[in-house]
Amino acid sequence: xxxxxxxxxxxxxxxxxxxxxxxxxxxxxxxxxxxxxxxxxxxxxxxxxxxxxxxxxxxxxxxxxxxxxxxxxxxxxxxxxxxxxxxxxxxxxxxxxxxxxxxxxxxxxxxxxxxxxxxxxxxxxxxxxxxxxxxxxxxxxxxxxxxxxxxxxxxxxxxxxxxxxxxxxxxxxxxxxxxxxxxxxxxxxxxxxxxxxxxxxxxxxxxxxxxxxxxxxxxxxxxxxxxxxxxxxxxxxxxxxxxxxxxxxxxxxxxxxxxxxxxxxxxxxxxxxxxxxxxxxxxxxxxxxxxxxxxxxxxxxxxxxxxxxxxxxxxxxxxxxxxxxxxxxxxxxxxxxxxxxxxxxxxxxxxxxxxxxxxxxxxxxxxxxxxxxxxxxxxxxxxxxxxxxxxxxxxxxxxxxxxxxxxxxxxxxxxxxxxxxxxxxxxxxxxxxxxxxxxxxxxxxxxxxxxxxxxxxxxxxxxxxxxxxxxxxxxxxxxxxxxxxxxxxxxxxxxxxxxxxxxxxxxxxxxxxxxxxxxxxxxxxxxxxxxxxxxxxxxxxx
Amino acid sequence: xxxxxxxxxxxxxxxxxxxxxxxxxxxxxxxxxxxxxxxxxxxxxxxxxxxxxxxxxxxxxxxxxxxxxxxxxxxxxxxxxxxxxxxxxxxxxxxxxxxxxxxxxxxxxxxxxxxxxxxxxxxxxxxxxxxxxxxxxxxxxxxxxxxxxxxxxxxxxxxxxxxxxxxxxxxxxxxxxxxxxxxxxxxxxxxxxxxxxxxxxxxxxxxxxxxxxxxxxxxxxxxxxxxxxxxxxxxxxxxxxxxxxxxxxxxxxxxxxxxxxxxxxxxxxxxxxxxxxxxxxxxxxxxxxxxxxxxxxxxxxxxxxxxxxxx
Numbered sequence: 001x002x003x004x005x006x007x008x009x010x011x012x013x014x015x016x017x018x019x020x021x022x023x024x025x026x027x028x029x030x031x032x033x034x035x036x037x038x039x040x041x042x043x044x045x046x047x048x049x050x051x052x053x054x055x056x057x058x059x060x061x062x063x064x065x066x067x068x069x070x071x072x073x074x075x076x077x078x079x080x081x082x083x084x085x086x087x088x089x090x091x092x093x094x095x096x097x098x099x100x101x102x103x104x105x106x107x108x109x110x111x112x113x114x115x116x117x118x119x120x121x122x123x124x125x126x127x128x129x130x131x132x133x134x135x136x137x138x139x140x141x142x143x144x145x146x147x148x149x150x151x152x153x154x155x156x157x158x159x160x161x162x163x164x165x166x167x168x169x170x171x172x173x174x175x176x177x178x179x180x181x182x183x184x185x186x187x188x189x190x191x192x193x194x195x196x197x198x199x200x201x202x203x204x205x206x207x208x209x210x211x212x213x214x215x216x217x218x219x220x221x222x223x224x225x226x227x228x229x230x231x232x233x234x235x236x237x238x239x240x241x242x243x244x245x246x247x248x249x250x251x252x253x254x255x256x257x258x259x260x261x262x263x264x265x266x267x268x269x270x271x272x273x274x275x276x277x278x279x280x281x282x283x284x285x286x287x288x289x290x291x292x293x294x295x296x297x298x299x300x301x302x303x304x305x306x307x308x309x310x311x312x313x314x315x316x317x318x319x320x321x322x323x324x325x326x327x328x329x330x331x332x333x334x335x336x337x338x339x340x341x342x343x344x345x346x347x348x349x350x351x352x353x354x355x356x357x358x359x360x361x362x363x364x365x366x367x368x369x370x371x372x373x374x375x376x377x378x379x380x381x382x383x384x385x386x387x388x389x390x391x392x393x394x395x396x397x398x399x400x401x402x403x404x405x406x407x408x409x410x411x412x413x414x415x416x417x418x419x420x421x422x423x424x425x426x427x428x429x430x431x432x433x434x435x436x437x438x439x440x441x442x443x444x445x446x447x448x449x450x451x452x453x454x455x456x457x458x459x460x461x462x463x464x465x466x467x468x469x470x471x472x473x474x475x476x477x478x479x480x481x482x483x484x485x486x487x488x489x490x491x492x493x494x495x496x497x498x499x500x501x502x503x504x505x506x507x508x509x510x511x512x513x514x515x516x517x518x519x520x521x522x523x524x525x526x527x528x529x530x531x532x533x534x535x536x537x538x539x540x541x542x
Numbered sequence: 543x544x545x546x547x548x549x550x551x552x553x554x555x556x557x558x559x560x561x562x563x564x565x566x567x568x569x570x571x572x573x574x575x576x577x578x579x580x581x582x583x584x585x586x587x588x589x590x591x592x593x594x595x596x597x598x599x600x601x602x603x604x605x606x607x608x609x610x611x612x613x614x615x616x617x618x619x620x621x622x623x624x625x626x627x628x629x630x631x632x633x634x635x636x637x638x639x640x641x642x643x644x645x646x647x648x649x650x651x652x653x654x655x656x657x658x659x660x661x662x663x664x665x666x667x668x669x670x671x672x673x674x675x676x677x678x679x680x681x682x683x684x685x686x687x688x689x690x691x692x693x694x695x696x697x698x699x700x701x702x703x704x705x706x707x708x709x710x711x712x713x714x715x716x717x718x719x720x721x722x723x724x725x726x727x728x729x730x731x732x733x734x735x736x737x738x739x740x741x742x743x744x745x746x747x748x749x750x751x752x753x754x755x756x757x758x759x760x761x762x763x764x765x766x767x768x769x770x771x772x773x774x775x776x777x778x779x780x781x782x783x784x785x786x787x788x789x790x791x792x793x794x795x796x797x798x799x800x801x802x803x804x805x806x807x808x809x810x811x812x813x814x815x816x817x818x819x820x821x822x823x824x825x826x827x828x829x830x831x832x833x834x835x836x837x838x839x840x841x842x843x844x845x846x847x848x849x850x851x852x853x
Contacts, residue, residue, distance in 0.1 A: 497683065526678060
């Protein structure tokens with residue numbers, strides 16, 4: 001008794017999150033399923049087994065039927081919920097005909113692959129498949145189906161289902177005959193039977209009891225299983241390396257990849273579905289796919305962001321300003337330092353220098369903001385004391401920007417030399433010897449040998465930095481800000497945080513729009529810079 | 543140093559510059575060494591100053607007498623930091639969190655990188671692309687936040703563990719290192735009947751200890767230094783899970799605010815103490831990094847260089 005109570009409670013407790021999970025997962029599953037059918041069809045098409053192309057076409061026909069059934073569902077799932085009849089419409093005809101056509105072509109493939117039936121009974125069954133297909137087609141075009149209205153009368157629906165089911169059973173029986181010739185087919189009748197057992201109640205009673213349509217999930221799984229088994233017969237055997245041995249040998253690799261892929265799906269790709277919030281009303285109680293479009297055809301937030309007074313334009317300006325300064329002042333520094341280290345003649349001393357200079361990279365921006373608080377305080381800071389001045393280092397916009405750049409250099413300059421030093425090791429020592437023979441001094445050698453040697457590295461880094469010109473770190477401006485500094489710290493990332501997560505009330509849609517704008521511009525810039533570099537004969541980053 | 547000695551040190555080795563030093567260049571060398579020394583000072587003095595400030599007497603700090611040597615050495619500030627249970631808790635919690643995250647991250651990174659080096663892995667290229675694309679285009683702050691909030695993860699410790707547990711960049715470094723292991727070793731093991739997993743444990747992992755150490759360091763430092771995720775995903779309701787960086791951030795914020803208020807209201811009551819406490823907190827957040835850094839630094843240059851050259 002207690003167990004049953006517990007079970008029902010567990011089911012009740014689970015059903016809400018499960019249905020939410022299903023609602024969000026369904027569009028992805030539909031897309032994955034249709035894509036899988038397409039890939040399967042193309043793959044079979046390329047096989048050289050007798051009749052492979054018929055099988056490929058059969059899968060394609062099935063794909064068409066499934067698409068007509070599922071794509072309306074997909075559209076419903078990703079658009080705002082409005083009351084609309086679940087009218088299959090003319091898509092219904094295509095769906096039914098395609099299913100019948102699939103069975104027909106599956107049978108045609110069997111005849112090609114394993115030959116026609118030899119017994120009289122078998123021959124009768126074969127012709128029965130053709131007759132049933134004709135019957136389904138005929139029934140579909142009788143006007144009593146009332147496809148358009150969406151309320152197909154029960155009688156005609158049942159008739160269609162029975163005809164389709166008979167086709168399915170017949171096909172299964174005929175394929176069962178092929179098991180004698182091909183042992184790999186031994187599970188096929190089971191798969192087909194499972195599929196029909198799930199499909200029939202769902203199709204016949206779907207309109208009366210909506211819950212029963214959950215059976216379409218196992219039905220689809222059984223269908224995939226059946227297709228997978230049939231797929232195997234399209235492979236020309238004896239050509240060495242089969243898929244089975246491949247999987248047997250390497251399945252563990254896929255097992256290893258399972259968790260990382262799950263991570264990327266859940267935490268990197270799935271959040272992308274929330275990007276659509278940028279075009280929707282500011283409503284986060286529902287998944288953005290189910291929220292109505294915002295004003296102006298969904299562009300409301302983008303338009304608002306670019307209106308003066310929204311606060312976004314200054315943030316954009318700050319971002320570009322700080323990044324440009326970083327590019328112009330910050331980027332040459334590691335190059336200079338790498339050249340300096342490269343010229344350092346005492347190896348052990350060089351290692352010590354490197355160790356020390358890499359260290360600031362490992363300090364967080366919070367720590368650095370704490371350090372800068374001590375160093376650059378106006379009245380009692382170390383620097384002002386040493387200089388004997390009272391400069392407001394962190395408290396005015398312009399000097400704050402300078403400090404932002406200087407602290408950035410302090411933190412990352414040493415670390416960024418690594419990549420240049422690595423490139424420097426690749427320079428052929430003979431070039432230096434040749435330059436020396438030609439009488440080149442130290443500076444000449446740097447200019448004519450060292451710098452050209454790291455040119456491609458410099459360009460790659462330049463591309464990446466140009467691509468990031470609109471990108472923005474969050475920690476760096478946010479931790480360095482203080483109540484006195486005006487606006488200079490408010491980059492796009494800070495804007496998004498302050499208005500989105502911290503906003504009162506949170507302006508999620510606006511912040512998402514701003515974030516999307518930033519990401520898209522970054523990608524465009526990156527591609528642009530890369531193309532440009534390739535035009536000038538450099539390697540680029542991909 | 544004589545010319546002959548110079549030859550011994552530089553000549554035989556494949557030096558970056560491949561230069562043969564002559565007597566003429568020695569003053570230049572000394573000047574360069576001097577510049578490097580100054581740069582080292584620039585890197586070190588701020589940290590030493592903070593350390594000295596945290597150990598100094600409050601009076602010395604107010605008088606602004608501290609440079610890189612503590613004035614009026616005492617440990618009051620450290621005692622004060624440790625007397626606050628929240629700080630102790632944050633330190634312990636962050637240490638544990640860092641250990642767990644590093645282990646998880648490095649495991650997942652190996653799982654992601656190793657299969658991709660098999661040239662005949664079906665779908666391998668597609669999966670690589672699937673990983674790499676996220677480096678160039680990400681959903682963005684708000685979508686990530688909304689996802690976590692719809693999963694009910696806000697204010698739980700999981701927001702600090704899962705959302706950033708794999709870095710694509712580190713996967714690339716790891717993969718490049720695995721590529722560097724000769725295929726013949728793998729093939730030999732496979733001929734002996736070893737499956738991919740056994741090859742991983744017997745061949746690849748033992749050879750990749752430097753890169754594993756490097757990436758573990760990166761992940762550990764990343765987690766220890768992690769600030770923005772905690773700031774965004776933990777509200778005061780999740781205060782129990784504040785990591786040390788967020789705690790430090792609030793200590794610094796509060797101190798500036800209260801110091802200002804005090805200055806505005808009645809003049810400095812004891813502003814020096816607030817400052818030494820700040821600096822002591824900074825030291826608590828920094829010291830663990832300084833402790834692991836020297837042990838691991840001999841590894842990471844190799845690791846990073848491989849990633850940089852081949853990635």
